[in-house]
Amino acid sequence: MIYNIFDQAPEDNLFPVCRALNVGVIARVPLDEGSLGGKLTATTTFPVNDWRSGYFGPENLSRTVGRVEILKRILPASMTMPELALRFILSNPDVSTTIVGMRRPQHVRVNLATSDAGPLDASLLEALKPQRWDRTPQRWSD
Numbered sequence: 001m002i003y004n005i006f007d008q009a010p011e012d013n014l015f016p017v018c019r020a021l022n023v024g025v026i027a028r029v030p031l032d033e034g035s036l037g038g039k040l041t042a043t044t045t046f047p048v049n050d051w052r053s054g055y056f057g058p059e060n061l062s063r064t065v066g067r068v069e070i071l072k073r074i075l076p077a078s079m080t081m082p083e084l085a086l087r088f089i090l091s092n093p094d095v096s097t098t099i100v101g102m103r104r105p106q107h108v109r110v111n112l113a114t115s116d117a118g119p120l121d122a123s124l125l126e127a128l129k130p131q132r133w134d135r136t137p138q139r140w141s142d
Contacts, residue, residue, distance in 0.1 A: 001014065001025070001026075001027065001028065002027075002028055002029045003025075003027035003028075003029075003030075003089060003092075003095065003098075004027070004029055004030050004031070004032050004036060004085060004088070004089060005032070005036060005071065005084070005085055005088050005128055005131050005132075006032050006035075006036070006067065006131065006132065006133040006135075007029070007032070007132075007133070007135075008129070008132040009132075009134060010025075010027075011092070011094075015092070015094040018094060019094055024096035024097075025094050025095045025096050026095075026096060026097055026098070026099060027089045027095050027097070027098040027099070028098070028099045030085055030086055030089050030098045030099070030100050031082060031085050031086075031100065031101075032064075032085070033052065033055055033056075034052065034056075035056075035064045035065075035067075035068055036068065036071075036081055036082065036084075036085035037081060037082050037085075038068060038071075038072065038080070038081030038082070040056065040061065040064065040065050040068065041065060042061065042062055042065050044056065044061065044065075067131065067133060068081070070131065071084070071128075071131060074124070074127050074128065074131075076124070082110070082111075082114070083110075083114045083117070084120070084128075086098065086100060086111065086114045086115070087114060087117060087118075087119065087120045088120060088125070088128055090115060090119065091119035091120045091125055
């Protein structure tokens with residue numbers, strides 16, 4: 001299911017059921033379609049044939065970038081945004097694994113090292129809880 005810093009809804013009802021039934025959880029979209037990579041700006045555009053051109057269009061891009069900017073203020077100096085996003089997910093004991101896109105060998109190496117870094121500090125996890133963003137599906141999010 002989708003689970004990341006912004007989409008924490010599975011913690012409410014789904015994770016407790018999975019825990020009770022001893023069902024593994026695979027978290028997908030850990031970087032929120034790329035926004036938690038920390039590289040989007042208010043002027044980011046994508047080619048028309050790239051699905052992100054609709055998803056990160058005017059209705060969503062500025063709100064998303066604003067939320068990422070808040071996260072950057074919470075981000076420890078020694079950590080990248082993708083590391084924060086992945087370690088947030090892997091800090092939850094209900095999550096068995098996560099699926100993250102990797103386009104280059106360097107991405108694989110960095111993601112493996114991130115996984116080996118272990119869970120985030122409890123105080124950082126607490127600081128991330130209010131960053132939950134319960135979005136209502138919109139035409140652009142299809």
